[in-house]
Structures are given as C-alpha cells and as structure tokens.
Amino acid sequence: MRKILSLAAVLTSALALSAGAEGTLTAAQSDPKALGWMQGFPPPADKIITQPDSVYFSFPKLRWSVCHLREFLPTEDISRGLGAPVPLPRLSAEDLAVERRIIDILSFRPLGGGRVMTVGEAFDLNYTDGLLILHRGEVVYERYAGCLDEGGKHAAMSMTKSLTGLLAEILVVEGALDDRALVSSIIPEVADSAFGSATVREVMDMTTGIQYSEDYSDPNADIWIYSQAASPLPKPAGYVGPEGYWEYLTQVQPEGDHGAQFHYKTVNSDMLGWIISRVSGQPVTDLAADRIWSKMGAEQAAYMTVDGTGVPFAGGGLTAGLRDLGRLGLLMLNNGEINGAQLFPAEVVQNIRAGGDPEKFAGFPTLPGASYKSQWWVMHNENGAYAARGVHGQTIYVDPAAEMVLVRFASHPQAKNGVIDPTSLPAYQAIADYLIDR
Amino acid sequence: MRKILSLAAVLTSALALSAGAEGTLTAAQSDPKALGWMQGFPPPADKIITQPDSVYFSFPKLRWSVCHLREFLPTEDISRGLGAPVPLPRLSAEDLAVERRIIDILSFRPLGGGRVMTVGEAFDLNYTDGLLILHRGEVVYERYAGCLDEGGKHAAMSMTKSLTGLLAEILVVEGALDDRALVSSIIPEVADSAFGSATVREVMDMTTGIQYSEDYSDPNADIWIYSQAASPLPKPAGYVGPEGYWEYLTQVQPEGDHGAQFHYKTVNSDMLGWIISRVSGQPVTDLAADRIWSKMGAEQAAYMTVDGTGVPFAGGGLTAGLRDLGRLGLLMLNNGEINGAQLFPAEVVQNIRAGGDPEKFAGFPTLPGASYKSQWWVMHNENGAYAARGVHGQTIYVDPAAEMVLVRFASHPQAKNGVIDPTSLPAYQAIADYLIDR
Numbered sequence: 001m002r003k004i005l006s007l008a009a010v011l012t013s014a015l016a017l018s019a020g021a022e023g024t025l026t027a028a029q030s031d032p033k034a035l036g037w038m039q040g041f042p043p044p045a046d047k048i049i050t051q052p053d054s055v056y057f058s059f060p061k062l063r064w065s066v067c068h069l070r071e072f073l074p075t076e077d078i079s080r081g082l083g084a085p086v087p088l089p090r091l092s093a094e095d096l097a098v099e100r101r102i103i104d105i106l107s108f109r110p111l112g113g114g115r116v117m118t119v120g121e122a123f124d125l126n127y128t129d130g131l132l133i134l135h136r137g138e139v140v141y142e143r144y145a146g147c148l149d150e151g152g153k154h155a156a157m158s159m160t161k162s163l164t165g166l167l168a169e170i171l172v173v174e175g176a177l178d179d180r181a182l183v184s185s186i187i188p189e190v191a192d193s194a195f196g197s198a199t200v201r202e203v204m205d206m207t208t209g210i211q212y213s214e215d216y217s218d219p220n221a222d223i224w225i226y227s228q229a230a231s232p233l234p235k236p237a238g239y240v241g242p243e244g245y246w247e248y249l250t251q252v253q254p255e256g257d258h259g260a261q262f263h264y265k266t267v268n269s270d271m272l273g274w275i276i277s278r279v280s281g282q283p284v285t286d287l288a289a290d291r292i293w294s295k296m297g298a299e300q301a302a303y304m305t306v307d308g309t310g311v312p313f314a315g316g317g318l319t320a321g322l323r324d325l326g327r328l329g330l331l332m333l334n335n336g337e338i339n340g341a342q343l344f345p346a347e348v349v350q351n352i353r354a355g356g357d358p359e360k361f362a363g364f365p366t367l368p369g370a371s372y373k374s375q376w377w378v379m380h381n382e383n384g385a386y387a388a389r390g391v392h393g394q395t396i397y398v399d400p401a402a403e404m405v406l407v408r409f410a411s412h413p414q415a416k417n418g419v420i421d422p423t424s425l426p427a428y429q430a431i432a433d434y435l436i437d438r
Numbered sequence: 439m440r441k442i443l444s445l446a447a448v449l450t451s452a453l454a455l456s457a458g459a460e461g462t463l464t465a466a467q468s469d470p471k472a473l474g475w476m477q478g479f480p481p482p483a484d485k486i487i488t489q490p491d492s493v494y495f496s497f498p499k500l501r502w503s504v505c506h507l508r509e510f511l512p513t514e515d516i517s518r519g520l521g522a523p524v525p526l527p528r529l530s531a532e533d534l535a536v537e538r539r540i541i542d543i544l545s546f547r548p549l550g551g552g553r554v555m556t557v558g559e560a561f562d563l564n565y566t567d568g569l570l571i572l573h574r575g576e577v578v579y580e581r582y583a584g585c586l587d588e589g590g591k592h593a594a595m596s597m598t599k600s601l602t603g604l605l606a607e608i609l610v611v612e613g614a615l616d617d618r619a620l621v622s623s624i625i626p627e628v629a630d631s632a633f634g635s636a637t638v639r640e641v642m643d644m645t646t647g648i649q650y651s652e653d654y655s656d657p658n659a660d661i662w663i664y665s666q667a668a669s670p671l672p673k674p675a676g677y678v679g680p681e682g683y684w685e686y687l688t689q690v691q692p693e694g695d696h697g698a699q700f701h702y703k704t705v706n707s708d709m710l711g712w713i714i715s716r717v718s719g720q721p722v723t724d725l726a727a728d729r730i731w732s733k734m735g736a737e738q739a740a741y742m743t744v745d746g747t748g749v750p751f752a753g754g755g756l757t758a759g760l761r762d763l764g765r766l767g768l769l770m771l772n773n774g775e776i777n778g779a780q781l782f783p784a785e786v787v788q789n790i791r792a793g794g795d796p797e798k799f800a801g802f803p804t805l806p807g808a809s810y811k812s813q814w815w816v817m818h819n820e821n822g823a824y825a826a827r828g829v830h831g832q833t834i835y836v837d838p839a840a841e842m843v844l845v846r847f848a849s850h851p852q853a854k855n856g857v858i859d860p861t862s863l864p865a866y867q868a869i870a871d872y873l874i875d876r
Contacts, residue, residue, distance in 0.1 A: 038748055041715040042684055048747050051672045070741075071748055072670075074509050079589055082737045084522035151517055232510075233671055234489045246480055277479040299520045301739060303508075309486050310476055310509055 025060055027124045030413070032064035032147045059413035066129065066155040066392070066411045067147035069319050070303060074232045076312050078302040078320075079289040086297025086339045088323060088330075090139035099140045103133070108430040111366055111422035122427045126393050126420055129154055130322040130409040135402070135435045137330060144322070146411060153300060153319045154409040159396060160304070160318035161269040162388030163328070165375025167287050168204055168276050169351055170344045177279050179204060186275055189246075194254035195271050202258045203271050204374050205356045209256035212265045226267065230307045244309040245270045262361045262372050266315040269375060273314025284312045296327045296338050322407055329396045329405030332386075352376050353386055353400070366421035383432055393420040395428075402432035463498055465562045468851070470502035470585045497851035504567065504593040504830065504849045505585035507757050508741060512670040514750050516740040516758075517727040524735025524777045526761055526768075528577035537578045541571065546868040549804055549860035560865045564831050564858055567592055568760040568847040573840070573873045575768060582760075584849060591738060591757045592847040597834060598742070598756035599707040600826030601766070603813025605725050606642055606714050607789055608782045615717050617642060624713055627684075632692035633709050640696050641709050642812050643794045647694035650703045664705065668745045682747040683708045700799045700810050704753040707813060711752025722750045734765045734776050760845055767834045767843030770824075790814045791824055791838070804859035821870055831858040833866075840870035 028034070036047050049056050049064055056065045056072055065072065091099060104120030123131060129148040133141035148154050156163075171177035177186075183203060184196035194210040195203065202208045214223040228235075229242040242248040249271050256263075273284045280287050285304050293302060302320035304312035331338050335346035355378030356371035364370065371378045379385040383401035388394075393410030406428055412420050466472070474485050487494050487502055494503045494510055503510065529537060542558030561569060567586040571579035586592050594601075609615035615624075621641060622634035632648040633641065640646045652661040666673075667680040680686040687709050694701075711722045718725050723742050731740060740758035742750035769776050773784035793816030794809035802808065809816045817823040821839035826832075831848030844866055850858050 041712065041719075041721070042682075042747060042749070050746055050748075051670075068748075070508070071512050071514050071744055073512060075513070076509050082523060082589055085520060151520055232489075244480075274479065281479075283479070306509055308488055309480060310488075310506075311480070 024413070027127045027145070030060035030063050030127070031145070032060070035060060035064075037061065037064040038068075062392075062413075063127065063129075063411040064147050066409070067152050069155050069305060073305045075303040075317075075319075076283065076285045076306050076310070077289075078285050078293045078304065078318075080298040080301045080324075081289070081294030083294075084297075085299040088134070088139050088326060089137055090142070096140070096142065100143065103141050103431060103434065106427075106430045106434055108426040111426055114422070117423065119427050119430060122423045126410055126424050127412045128393070128408060128410045130407070132322050132326045132405075132407045133431060133435075134326055134330060134333075134405040135438060137334070137403075139326070140435075140438075142322075148322065148409055150321075150323065151300075153302065153321050154394070155390070155392075156318040156320055156325065156388075156394055156409075157316050157390035157392060158266070159325070159388040159390045159394050160314065160316050161266070161375040162396070163288055163292075163318060164269050164273050164276070164284060164314040165204060166332075166348070166352070167280075167284065167291060168200075168272050169348045169374040170291060171276055171279055172200075172204075173345050173347045173351065177276065183271065183275065186278060187271075189250050190252075190271070193250050193252045195249060195252055197254075198258045200272075200275060203268050203275065205262065206264060206268045206372055206375075207259050207262055207356075207360060208265075208268055208271075209254055209258045209260065210263075210265060210267065211253040211255035212267050230313065232306055232308045235308070244307040245311050245313065245315075246274050246309070249274065260360070262356065262363075264363070264372070269315030270313070272375070273312065283310075284314045292328065292331070292343060293324070295341065295343050296324075296331060298324045298327060300324055322409055325396050325407045326405060329398055329407055332396075332398045333400060333403065333405050353378065353384060355380055355386070364418070366418055366425065383429075385428075385432070389417060391415040391417060393417065393424060395424070397428050399428070399432045399435075402435045404432050404435050406431065462851070465565045465583070468498035468501050468565070469583070470498070473498060473502075475499065475502040476506075500830075500851075501565065501567075501849040502585050504847070505590050507593050507743060511743045513741040513755075513757075514721065514723045514744050514748070515727075516723045516731045516742065516756075518736040518739045518762075519727070519732030521732075522735075523737040526572070526577050526764060527575055528580070534578070534580065538581065541579050541869060541872065544865075544868045544872055546864040549864055552860070555861065557865045557868060560861045564848055564862055565850045566831070566846060566848045568845070570760050570764045570843075570845045571869060571873075572764055572768060572771075572843040573876060575772070575841075577764070578873075578876075580760075586760065586847055588759075588761065589738075591740065591759050592832075593828070593830075594756040594758055594763065594826075594832055594847075595754050595828035595830060596704070597763070597826040597828045597832050598752065598754050599704070599813040600834070601726055601730075601756060602707050602711050602714070602722060602752040603642060604770075604786070604790070605718075605722065605729060606638075606710050607786045607812040608729060609714055609717055610638075610642075611783050611785045611789065615714065621709065621713065624716060625709075627688050628690075628709070631688050631690045633687060633690055635692075636696045638710075638713060641706050641713065643700065644702060644706045644810055644813075645697050645700055645794075645798060646703075646706055646709075647692055647696045647698065648701075648703060648705065649691040649693035650705050668751065670744055670746045673746070682745040683749050683751065683753075684712050684747070687712065698798070700794065700801075702801070702810070707753035708751070710813070711750065721748075722752045730766065730769070730781060731762070733779065733781050734762075734769060736762045736765060738762055760847055763834050763845045764843060767836055767845055770834075770836045771838060771841065771843050791816065791822060793818055793824070802856070804856055804863065819867075821867075823866075823870070827855060829853040829855060831855065831862060833862070835866050837866070837870045837873075840873045842870050842873050844869065 106119045129146035172179045179201040184191040190196045198208040213221045215221045229248040300321040305317035335349045336344040356373040358371045361371045377387045383399045385399040388396040393412040397406040544557045567584040610617045617639040622629040628634045636646040651659045653659045667686040738759040743755035773787045774782040794811040796809045815825045821837045823837045826834040831850040835844040
C-alpha cells in the first residue's frame with residue numbers, strides 16, 4: 001500500500017508539502033480552470049487529480065482540490081437545516097461595481113517594506129479564491145477566482161479551529177464547560193497523556209506544554225504518527241499506531257509547563273473537539289449545526305473531514321461557502337446576533353476579543369503584540385481586530401472599529417502565513433481605513 | 439492492504455453480502471439507535487463502524503451506514519442551489535395523524551400468498567427507514583425510523599439509475615442525445631467493448647448483450663473486477679486492473695445479441711452516465727443539480743459517491759433526503775412540472791411511463807408483465823404505475839391513477855427485492871386503492 005498522508009499533515013503545518021513549488025506559477029498561471037484539471041469526460045490522463053494527498057494537495061493541483069476535498073475524503077455534514085436561507089444585505093450591482101473599483105485600488109506598503117501595492121494586486125499575488133467584505137452588515141465587495149464561485153465551498157483548514165473554539169467558549173459562558181477544570185476530569189482517557197494535567201483553558205488558548213513536532217524532515221516526527229492515525233483510509237497491514245485523532249491524544253508526552261507559553265499545535269484543537277463533544281453529547285459537526293449553521297440563515301451546508309473512526313477533524317477539517325463564513329463573521333462582529341436572533345451570549349465574543357496574554361505569544365513575526373484566545377488570533381491593534389486564519393491564506397478578519405467582516409479563501413502555494421501576511425494583513429487594514437470613512 | 443470491496447459490489451447485486459444474516463434480527467432488534475452504533479465520544483470499541491465496506495455495509499451495521507455513506511467514502515455534491523426550499527404541501531398535523539391511523543391498518547395479502555398483513559406491519563417487517571406518501575401533491579403520510587429523520591439523507595442505491603435514466607431521457611427528448619445512435623459514435627473509447635455496437639436506447643433500457651457476471655462465489659467474476667476498479671481508495675501495490683468505472687466499460691465483452699432481452703446489469707447505467715456526461719459536458723451530479731435539484735425546491739443537497747478518478751457512480755451512488763425524492767416523484771407524476779415550473783418536457787415522462795417491451799423482460803418473478811424503460815421499472819398494471827427501485831427495498835413508486843407518489847427508504851438485511859417485494863408491492867397497491875377513493 002502506498003503511504004497515505006493525512007490531510008492533517010498538510011493542513012496543520014507551517015510548512016507546505018508544496019513548498020518547493022513556490023514562485024513557479026502565478027495565480028493566473030496556476031488557475032485551475034486554465035490548467036484544465038478534471039475537465040472532460042474523462043479528463044486527459046495528465047489532468048486527472050487523484051489520491052493520495054501528496055498528489056492532490058500539491059501545488060498547483062491544490063488550487064483545484066481546495067474546492068473539492070469531499071471528492072477525496074470521507075466527510076460529515078454540518079447541516080444548514082431545512083428552512084430558507086436569509087440573504088445577506090448587499091449593495092446594488094451598480095454600487096458593488098463602484099466599491100470594487102475603489103477597493104481594488106486602495107494601496108498599502110507590505111509588512112517589512114517593499115513597494116506599495118494595491119488591494120487588487122494583492123488579490124492575485126496571494127492566490128485569492130474568494131473575497132467577501134461586509135461593512136455594517138452589508139456586502140460591499142464579493143469576488144471569486146480559481147476554483148470558487150458563490151455556490152461552491154472551499155477548505156477553511158485552520159479556520160476550523162476558530163469554529164471549534166467558538167463552540168467551546170459558548171459552552172464555557174453558558175456554564176456547561178468549566179474552563180478551569182483539568183482535562184483529565186472531563187476526558188479520563190487522557191489522564192496519562194500530557195493533556196491530562198492541563199486545564200481546558202490552556203487547551204483553548206494553546207498554552208499547553210505538550211510534545212508535538214512538525215519537522216517534516218524527521219520520519220519519526222509526531223506529525224507523521226498523527227497523520228497516519230488520522231487517515232480515514234484503511235490502515236496498512238501491520239499498522240500498530242493509534243487509530244484516529246483521539247487515541248493519538250491519549251499518548252501525547254509533556255514538553256515544558258502548561259500555561260507558560262503559547263505554542264501553535266493543532267492537537268490542542270482536536271483535544272478541544274473531544275472535550276466539547278463529550279460535554280455536549282454531540283460531534284463537533286452537529287454541535288456547529290445546532291448552535292450556528294442551522295440558525296444563521298446559511299445558504300449551504302458545510303462539512304468536515306473525518307478520521308477512520310468518524311471523528312470530525314476539529315483542527316482543520318471544515319469546508320464551507322464564502323458567504324456562510326461571512327455570516328459567521330457577522331455573528332462575531334455583532335456579539336452573537338444575526339437576523340434579529342441572539343444565537344449565543346455577547347460575553348462569548350467579548351471573551352474572545354479581549355484576547356490572551358501577548359507576553360506568552362511568540363514565534364509569529366507578522367503578528368507582533370498579538371495573542372491567541374479560544375482558537376482566535378487577536379491582533380491587539382487600535383481597531384480591536386481579531387481573526388480566524390487558515391494556512392493557505394484563508395481568513396475571517398473581524399474589525400470592530402471599521403464595522404468590517406472580511407472573509408478570504410485562498411490557495412497560496414506556500415502553506416505559510418508568515419509568507420502571506422506581509423501582503424495581506426496591511427491590505428485588510430487599508431480596507432478597514434477606507435470603510436471607517438465610508 | 440486489506441481487500442477493499444467497492445460499494446458497487448453491494449449496491450448493484452441481487453445478492454447481499456449480508457444475506458447470511460437474514461432473519462437474525464427484526465427491525466426493532468436491529469434499530470441502529472437501539473444497538474448504539476457510533477454513540478458516545480468515542481463510542482465503545484464494539485460500537486464503532488469503520489472501513490472496509492464488508493464491515494460497514496454488513497447487516498445490522500448497514501442500518502446505520504445507509505444514512506452515513508459520506509462518512510466512509512469520497513462523494514460529490516448535487517447542489518440544491520442557494521434559494522429557498524419550497525415546502526411540500528401537507529395535511530395538518532391532526533389530519534396527518536388520522537391518515538396515518540387509516541393507512542397503517544390497510545391490509546393486503548402478500549404476493550404468493552401467506553397471511554393478510556397491514557401496511558403498518560409491513561413497515562417494520564421490511565426494515566423501513568422512511569415512508570412518504572403524497573396524494574394529489576400533498577403529504578398525507580410521513581414517517582421515519584432507523585437512522586433516518588426529516589433532516590437526514592439515505593442511500594438510494596439503484597434508484598440512482600432512474601435519476602440517470604431520467605436525465606438521459608430529457609436529453610433525448612430535447613434532441614441533444616440520439617437514442618438510436620451507436621454508443622461508439624458518442625464514446626469512441628468503447629468501440630472495442632461490447633457497448634460499442636449497442637445503441638444508446640439499448641443501454642437506457644438495459645437490453646444490451648454484454649458479459650457481466652455477479653456470481654459472488656467466483657473470484658474471477660466481473661463484479662469483483664468492477665468493484666476494484668470503482669474503489670475510490672488507493673489501489674493496492676501492483677494493481678493492474680482498470681481504473682474507475684469508465685476504463686472498466688472499455689473492456690466489456692459481448693454476450694448474446696443487443697436488443698434481444700432485458701438484463702439487469704448496473705454497468706449499463708454507468709455507461710449511460712458516461713454518455714450523458716460527454717453529451718451535456720457535465721458530470722451526472724452537476725447535470726442533476728442544474729436540471730432538477732436546484733429547480734424543484736429541494737430542501738437538501740443530495741450527493742453521489744465517486745470512483746478514484748472523480749466519476750460519480752451513476753448506477754448506485756445517490757444519497758438524498760426522503761422529501762426531495764418525493765419532489766422527484768411529483769415531477770414524474772405531473773409530467774415534468776413542479777411548483778408551477780415545467781422543468782422538462784411532458785414527453786419525457788410519457789416515454790418512460792409507456793414502458794419497454796414486456797416480452798423482453800424476465801427474471802423478476804415479483805414483477806410479472808413489467809418492463810424496464812429508461813432505467814425505470816414500469817409495472818404495466820391497471821394504474822399505470824412505475825418505479826425507481828433500490829436493492830434494500832428503496833422505492834419511488836408513482837401511481838398515476840391514484841395520483842400517488844410513494845417514497846420509501848429501507849435497509850432490509852437482504853439486498854434482494856425478490857424477497858422484499860411480496861410484502862411491499864401489494865402494500866403500495868392497497869394504499870393506492872385507498873387513495874383513489876379518498
């Protein structure tokens with residue numbers, strides 16, 4: 001059997017499998033329609049994208065695959081329910097065209113310097129597949145490229161964590177989950193794991209002291225063991241490793257002290273998924289559907305990839321429509337309210353916005369002074385912005401001062417936000433600056 | 439690598455992998471909730487349902503899995519679009535309760551004799567997961583059991599063929615597909631296959647003369663080769679067989695004459711899927727979405743399983759909501775019209791209803807005098823009934839005289855309609871008889 005790489009290996013790392021491909025093709029050159037992936041019945045042999053994920057998630061194929069993960073992997077529905085979607089308020093087509101012209105020529109200087117560029121240039125430069133901007137709850141900009149359109153869906157990758165964290169924070173505020181409790185008091189199975197002695201809050205904020213290496217050059221790195229465990233495909237004969245996300249979590253070794261420092265390690269998000277599943281009695285998918293997706297007027301069901309035991313990948317498995325993540329962003333901007341309904345207490349958003357301790361945050365040069373709270377990135381900037389972030393440049397960027405929600409799907413060849421941020425974060429700020437005066 | 443059985447092996451055969459389990463557990467005893475499958479976080483080890491399909495699709499596990507195929511397999515969306523669903527007209531809750539009491543005690547004598555039983559008894563006896571009855575376009579009966587509820591979806595299995603056949607008949611009536619053309623004139627790749635010399639119509643009506651054995655006791659039977667080809671999972675090292683449904687179809691050998699006799703062989707449906715994909719320029723999923731799902735007021739997106747090259751399983755891969763198949767049935771009953779819109783010409787339904795040649799039909803003792811036309815089973819009975827049928831007892835049963843659409847999802851332990859029909863077809867007739875006088 002060929003070696004099966006789990007998506008976890010790709011989605012959770014700051015290093016891309018495709019890193020070597022950087023710079024080879026521009027967004028236009030790597031456009032999946034232009035490259036002809038999966039067109040024709042059948043497509044030409046060299047245009048068919050297949051397993052394993054070291055193939056289908058390599059650049060430039062990944063520019064097609066980010067919209068088609070369910071065609072490669074077992075998945076679980078996040079139901080939108082059976083009711084009518086609630087359309088997002090939006091400018092007229094004419095006014096949208098005007099705003100697009102304005103926004104596309106807003107200019108900014110990249111982080112770390114370099115020549116001034118425009119938002120429109122950054123759209124292409126960063127392999128953007130969809131960009132939705134809501135101002136005061138109204139769509140002022142909506143643009144698709146690559147594999148995406150308004151009826152499609154796109155891999156959210158590590159933005160999944162922020163959905164998981166939001167659900168956890170809801171349970172905390174509602175009193176169903178004590179964030180000061182030891183994880184072992186909720187999940188006794190991890191009593192002998194490094195997670196056992198951590199608090200729920202340390203898991204939520206990723207300040208656990210756990211060993212989890214993502215060194216791809218080391219064949220014994222934890223990421224490979226985790227990836228094998230998480231693969232939903234049948235295990236190779238003789239496989240003796242852990243089965244699924246959760247069994248892996250029972251075996252995690254300690255490294256450093258809990259609570260001392262923020263360490264971005266995806267296993268925390270899956271630990272959190274386990275915690276909120278046991279506390280709520282629902283898989284993360286159903287919990288997300290019940291609390292959010294079926295109540296926010298979503299246009300499309302979302303979905304999550306699952307492991308071989310049916311556990312949704314709480315750390316990176318979400319795929320959703322651009323507009324529906326816009327609705328999620330509006331829920332955050334408006335303190336849990338959407339379409340006149342309060343879906344969760346305002347305190348949930350206030351807790352997240354307040355952020356964690358920036359003193360414990362390090363290792364992300366493009367996010368100076370930031371923190372990570374309940375699986376959201378909090379900028380601690382003047383505007384009070386905070387964000388969900390995915391490793392190929394995806395974001396839900398909420399800017400309260402600008403009353404802006406910006407959602408971006410992207411398929412950058414490098415799975416490395418440190419490379420993408422210099423030409424995207426200042427673009428978001430430029431847009432916020434414009435909207436404040438709009 | 440363990441041997442991976444494709445769903446095709448299960449879904450397309452008149453023999454169940456689970457045949458040996460017959461009679462072991464009743465519907466109540468095998469209820470997936472009662473058996474506790476996949477409950478808990480994690481479920482107890484003996485309650486987890488996993489790959490391969492020889493496990494997850496064995497009885498009684500299949501009673502859970504029929505609602506959860508996407509959690510095991512790569513799939514492709516059949517979009518409902520982004521608009522509002524159109525609710526099915528329905529009786530008041532009070533009147534529904536009255537009708538349920540009436541319909542559940544309607545009685546009938548099973549085909550071939552035996553004691554008189556009621557519709558309510560047959561519901562349980564046949565492992566029904568959902569039963570929806572529409573009379574004159576209005577829901578008069580709706581009941582769920584097993585793994586299904588109104589927000590869930592269920593494997594349609596061979597009812598998929600009827601969706602594929604409907605799409606083909608639409609293309610024929612609209613002039614985009616010539617059903618007298620040789621298949622090789624549309625798909626040159628099958629020129630050397632037995633399909634090459636068949637007409638499109640012979641494929642549509644399954645009167646092709648092709649070799650395709652489903653003898654499970656023969657390790658060299660075609661079904662095994664087809665199953666391996668169709669598996670979406672990575673192929674075992676050294677695999678040299680065909681890749682995907684379509685490559686298999688290029689290698690089919692002749693057996694008998696085209697047009698002489700009806701032979702129920704699923705490969706015809708996949709051949710038809712290939713034909714309509716090439717003619718329309720769309721995969722069957724997108725074609726179904728564009729022509730039907732996004733225009734009939736569907737409540738839920740449906741989906742289809744795919745092979746390792748991304749080709750939807752046109753012969754058995756559909757999973758959908760019960761009510762949405764009710765909408766499909768209404769479209770048939772009302773000659774292509776639903777919610778005031780004509781989705782396709784009335785001639786499409788008229789062609790299907792007219793049926794094929796019953797003289798060519800044999801091998802189905804429970805369907806005397808029937809025929810198979812454009813992948814629909816035509817009863818040639820007094821009421822002019824016709825049906826889509828799935829191998830575990832699923833049906834869309836359209837009775838024009840009774841102005842009835844009956845949709846049933848089921849998970850009978852035996853994948854064998856010959857076993858299920860004696861206590862289901864006369865139940866449908868008893869319901870029709872009642873509705874005619876209602």
